[in-house]
Amino acid sequence: xxxxxxxxxxxLNQRVAEFRDQVKRRLDGDLTEDQFKPLRLMxxxxxxxxxxxxxxxxxxxTLSSDQMRKLAYIAKTYDRGYGHFTTRQNIQFNWIxxxxxxxxxxxxxxxxxxxxxxxxNCIRNVTADPYAxxxxxxxxxxxxWSEVIRQWSTxxxxxxxxxxxxKIAVTGSKADxxxxxxxxxxxxxxxxxxxxxxxxxxxxxxxxxxPIVAPLIKSFLPAQDLLRYLDAVLRVYNRHGRRDNIxxxxxxxxxxxxxxxxxxAEVAAEFDRLDPExxxxxxxxxxxLRDMFAxxxxxxxxxxxSSLEDLVKKSPRLGLWFKSNTHPHKTHGYSIVTISLKxxxxxxxxxxxxxMFAVADLADRFSLGEIRVTYTQNLILPHVRQADLxxxxxxxxxxxxxxxxxxxxxxxxACPGLDYCSLANARSIPISQRISDRFADLNAQHDVGPLDxxxxxCINACGHHHAGHIGILGVDKKGEERYQLTLGGQGNGESxxxxxxxxxxxxxxxxxxxxxxxxxxxxxxxxxxxxxxxLARTGQGPFKERLYDNR
Amino acid sequence: xxxxxxxxxxxxxAVVYFAQDDFWSERxxxxxxxxxxxxxxxxxVGLDAEERNYVVGSYAIEVAxxxxxxxxxxxxxxxxxxxxxxxLQKRAAVEDHQSRPMGGPEG
Amino acid sequence: MTIVNxxxxxxxxxxxxxxxxxSSGPHHGIIVSPAILQDSFDESDSAALSQxxxxxxxxxxxxxxxxxxxxxxxxxxxxxxxxxxxxxxxxTTIRRDYKFTHELRASGDVLPDQxxxxxxxxxxxxxxxxxxxxxxxxKSLMAYSVAYQSAYDSHLSLIDELRRSTPDVAxx
Ligand code: SF4
Numbered sequence: 001x002x003x004x005x006x007x008x009x010x011x012l013n014q015r016v017a018e019f020r021d022q023v024k025r026r027l028d029g030d031l032t033e034d035q036f037k038p039l040r041l042m043x044x045x046x047x048x049x050x051x052x053x054x055x056x057x058x059x060x061x062t063l064s065s066d067q068m069r070k071l072a073y074i075a076k077t078y079d080r081g082y083g084h085f086t087t088r089q090n091i092q093f094n095w096i097x098x099x100x101x102x103x104x105x106x107x108x109x110x111x112x113x114x115x116x117x118x119x120x121n122c123i124r125n126v127t128a129d130p131y132a133x134x135x136x137x138x139x140x141x142x143x144x145w146s147e148v149i150r151q152w153s154t155x156x157x158x159x160x161x162x163x164x165x166x167k168i169a170v171t172g173s174k175a176d177x178x179x180x181x182x183x184x185x186x187x188x189x190x191x192x193x194x195x196x197x198x199x200x201x202x203x204x205x206x207x208x209x210x211p212i213v214a215p216l217i218k219s220f221l222p223a224q225d226l227l228r229y230l231d232a233v234l235r236v237y238n239r240h241g242r243r244d245n246i247x248x249x250x251x252x253x254x255x256x257x258x259x260x261x262x263x264x265a266e267v268a269a270e271f272d273r274l275d276p277e278x279x280x281x282x283x284x285x286x287x288x289l290r291d292m293f294a295x296x297x298x299x300x301x302x303x304x305x306s307s308l309e310d311l312v313k314k315s316p317r318l319g320l321w322f323k324s325n326t327h328p329h330k331t332h333g334y335s336i337v338t339i340s341l342k343x344x345x346x347x348x349x350x351x352x353x354x355x356m357f358a359v360a361d362l363a364d365r366f367s368l369g370e371i372r373v374t375y376t377q378n379l380i381l382p383h384v385r386q387a388d389l390x391x392x393x394x395x396x397x398x399x400x401x402x403x404x405x406x407x408x409x410x411x412x413x414a415c416p417g418l419d420y421c422s423l424a425n426a427r428s429i430p431i432s433q434r435i436s437d438r439f440a441d442l443n444a445q446h447d448v449g450p451l452d453x454x455x456x457x458c459i460n461a462c463g464h465h466h467a468g469h470i471g472i473l474g475v476d477k478k479g480e481e482r483y484q485l486t487l488g489g490q491g492n493g494e495s496x497x498x499x500x501x502x503x504x505x506x507x508x509x510x511x512x513x514x515x516x517x518x519x520x521x522x523x524x525x526x527x528x529x530x531x532x533x534x535l536a537r538t539g540q541g542p543f544k545e546r547l548y549d550n551r
Numbered sequence: 552x553x554x555x556x557x558x559x560x561x562x563x564x565a566v567v568y569f570a571q572d573d574f575w576s577e578r579x580x581x582x583x584x585x586x587x588x589x590x591x592x593x594x595x596v597g598l599d600a601e602e603r604n605y606v607v608g609s610y611a612i613e614v615a616x617x618x619x620x621x622x623x624x625x626x627x628x629x630x631x632x633x634x635x636x637x638x639l640q641k642r643a644a645v646e647d648h649q650s651r652p653m654g655g656p657e658g
Numbered sequence: 659m660t661i662v663n664x665x666x667x668x669x670x671x672x673x674x675x676x677x678x679x680x681s682s683g684p685h686h687g688i689i690v691s692p693a694i695l696q697d698s699f700d701e702s703d704s705a706a707l708s709q710x711x712x713x714x715x716x717x718x719x720x721x722x723x724x725x726x727x728x729x730x731x732x733x734x735x736x737x738x739x740x741x742x743x744x745x746x747x748x749x750t751t752i753r754r755d756y757k758f759t760h761e762l763r764a765s766g767d768v769l770p771d772q773x774x775x776x777x778x779x780x781x782x783x784x785x786x787x788x789x790x791x792x793x794x795x796x797k798s799l800m801a802y803s804v805a806y807q808s809a810y811d812s813h814l815s816l817i818d819e820l821r822r823s824t825p826d827v828a829x830x
Contacts, residue, residue: 011804018801022771027562029604038741039771047607049630051564097563121741151806157778158750161743238747273755278808347636418626419634427625429636479624 001064001370002147002292004112011154012109015116019043020102027099042122042160044115045101048422052096055118056108058373060128060146060170061089065360065369070111072356078104083356085341085349087413087464088167089127089373090118094420116154121162123153123234127169129177130372133295134382136330140189140197142170142178144289145226148281152227159234163241164249166234167206179375181205181214181495182467184251185233190220198222203233203263204255207461211497212252215260217267223286225271228279232270236263295383296368301333304386311390318393320404320446326389333386337367339379339396340403340411345437347429348414349377358399366392375464376413378406407492408445409453409518410436413464417457417474418481424457426474426481431455434511439518448518451531452492467491469532470514471498483510487517487543488535501540502548513547520546555582555620556593557630558600558609566630567606568620569596575606579631584617660786661763664777666796673711673732685709689734692723701725711761716744720752727756734785737766746779753780753810770794774802780810 026036044055075083079093126149128142169180172189180186186202199221205214242248255263312319327336363371367381396402405411417428454468465471471486482504489498525534556569567575568582597609614620663669673687679698689711711732735745752758764776765785773795
């Protein structure tokens with residue numbers, strides 16, 4: 001993992017001291033709320049319905065066990081004993097006081113964590129493939145490049161007051177587990193014909209009111225030119241992005257209105273004007289980072305597969321868990337284990353302080369002290385010996401963290417919605433809880449197969465509903481909660497924007513509607529066909545019929 | 552219909568309701584209700600408290616009943632009673648409100 | 659009004675704003691609009707231009723006065739709102755593409771908390787808004803001793819350079 005050196009630490013300490021001073025000036029009345037708001041937002045502090053909410057960055061989704069322990073401590077000390085893992089590899093604390101927020105940030109800084117640029121119109125926390133460094137299909141470790149971007153973008157003098165927020169995602173694998181094409185910039189690590197490492201650059205994706213899958217702007221960017229190119233993109237955006245209408249201010253609107261080709265041409269012209277020396281990513285820096293992220297040697301285990309078969313026979317529930325919650329590791333005899341934060345009927349992404357402390361201990365025992373956070377609101381232990389799986393599973397079961405549902409119907413992505421969020425139109429969490437309850441039978445979920453349900457409480461789409469196989473959007477209709485249903489989105493691997501099926505539903509109706517969609521799929525599917533494949537084959541027609549005909 | 556005044560307290564972000572004089576309460580039950588023709592004065596109390604850096608984002612809320620004050624908007628009931636998730640007591644409290652004959656979303 | 663320099667110290671104003679230019683004689687530090695600049699001055703008259711400054715709003719395009727830029731004594735970029743960050747990129751462009759080396763001033767709606775961003779983007783002075791003091795800008799400038807990016811003004815340490823020159827950092 002990346003290790004902070006004295007310069008990283010100095011900067012972080014100075015940031016905390018600066019914020020402490022800003023909070024004091026605000027409480028003393030030297031700063032107005034209007035002046036203070038952007039400053040607190042750039043430190044991840046929102047004012048929500050019930051209290052301040054602090055969003056802590058989990059850089060490219062990687063946490064050490066010590067960092068997890070500190071998050072648990074924060075939940076216990078400054079919050080009501082829990083935290084919420086978000087849809088962008090962050091954690092949010094819901095019950096924070098402004099007056100003690102500087103102390104909280106100080107505590108976080110002791111383990112190199114912070115809330116810098118988790119909000120505001122600046123370059124946000126970079127997200128990356130949560131399987132980084134463990135996946136077999138990886139070309140290069142995206143964390144190396146995410147860290148390069150983190151440093152470059154932190155307190156960037158020129159790009160801290162952009163037209164709107166700016167999100168960058170990096171993947172190093174063929175399977176895109178970071179939804180890069182739904183980001184302002186998506187970077188896919190590739191090699192060109194000469195074997196040179198670089199990036200395919202996608203610019204102008206996003207969700208919200210105008211969901212767009214990012215077009216390819218540059219098919220090959222040599223890795224050393226990464227920052228120079230990002231600099232050019234950001235300058236073109238800062239110069240020309242719209243500032244008159246908040247809904248048209250994201251870079252996706254600029255790229256769309258200019259056309260991808262002329263946008264790319266303008267970026268190329270800016271790129272050529274930049275001093276290659278100044279922003280070049282130097283080999284020595286990359287190899288320093290590469291060393292930091294290199295995982296310690298894992299001894300391949302040749303007997304693993306046979307012991308695995310015995311294992312699965314031990315209990316059917318363990319068999320289900322192995323099937324849905326583990327993924328092959330690049331080293332033979334190891335698995336990538338997903339810890340489900342989606343117990344049946346639970347709050348997606350919530351973890352108690354006790355659970356976080358326990359996960360930290362499990363990471364120390366079974367995964368070299370490493371934990372990952374996914375944008376699907378689960379946790380991951382990336383390097384688990386298969387011989388340890390049984391013991392680990394028992395421990396997770398005890399903690400209610402082993403629901404065998406990863407990628408299935410009850411692995412629902414949900415934003416905080418009206419229960420916490422001041423922008424919400426409708427509640428998200430209770431809807432996800434009721435859907436989860438409806439599909440409580442885990443054998444049945446496994447029979448239904450991969451199903452991605454996502455819920456947002458308003459058009460800001462923090463719940464990524466556009467990209468769910470089944471997407472639910474909460475709207476406000478004359479003071480009542482209504483829910484729109486979309487089908488056909490894709491956010492894992494492929495990127496696709498779902499389409500609205502028809503008129504919306506009330507709270508009870510939407511839960512029934514999801515069940516109707518699933519049962520319709522079960523009658524339509526051919527052998528081995530997944531939900532998204534059936535939908536692609538039949539179109540929305542048969543689903544619409546069943547949803548609306550007997551009304 | 553009567554109105555009450557609410558805001559978030561600057562220091563800790565807590566939801567507070569204007570009760571009387573300089574006193575803002577965390578309990579909606581303590582909120583002072585005024586008739587519609589006094590809303591402007593009520594809002595001015597909020598702006599003054601913002602000016603003094605005691606609260607932020609003050610606004611008047613229309614209520615359908617006054618003792619205790621009851622808003623027909625779910626958002627306001629969640630602000631006063633807490634999230635409808637997890638904490639079962641609070642969940643029950645809000646659901647109880649929803650079933651009142653005064654009419655919530657389901658009423 | 660108070661002008662602060664890159665160290666956050668108050669300095670002599672030295673320049674005055676004029677709405678029109680009477681004669682072509684020596685001007686001793688006047689600030690004009692781009693239109694007056696183009697109407698009243700020859701772009702090759704570098705001696706006269708060294709006593710002239712131009713004030714650009716966020717909607718003005720510096721490329722329209724490109725030929726004047728290298729000779730001007732001062733360029734002032736007016737922030738329409740502290741959240742509108744266009745002048746930061748304009749400053750970068752003016753310094754880098756136009757090789758402008760004289761005074762680059764920020765004015766309008768800027769916060770003391772933005773002082774470092776301003777200086778690092780290439781501004782060399784700030785016209786302090788009435789509700790703030792020069793001391794507040796100075797204090798804000800002192801908040802950081804390090805930064806991750808290289809910047810126009812390199813009197814603030816560049817982390818990149820420091821990493822290379824500080825032995826304890828490389829080995830830590
Ligand atoms: S989607 Fe809307 S309701 Fe949900 S967290 Fe985002 S802003 Fe809040």
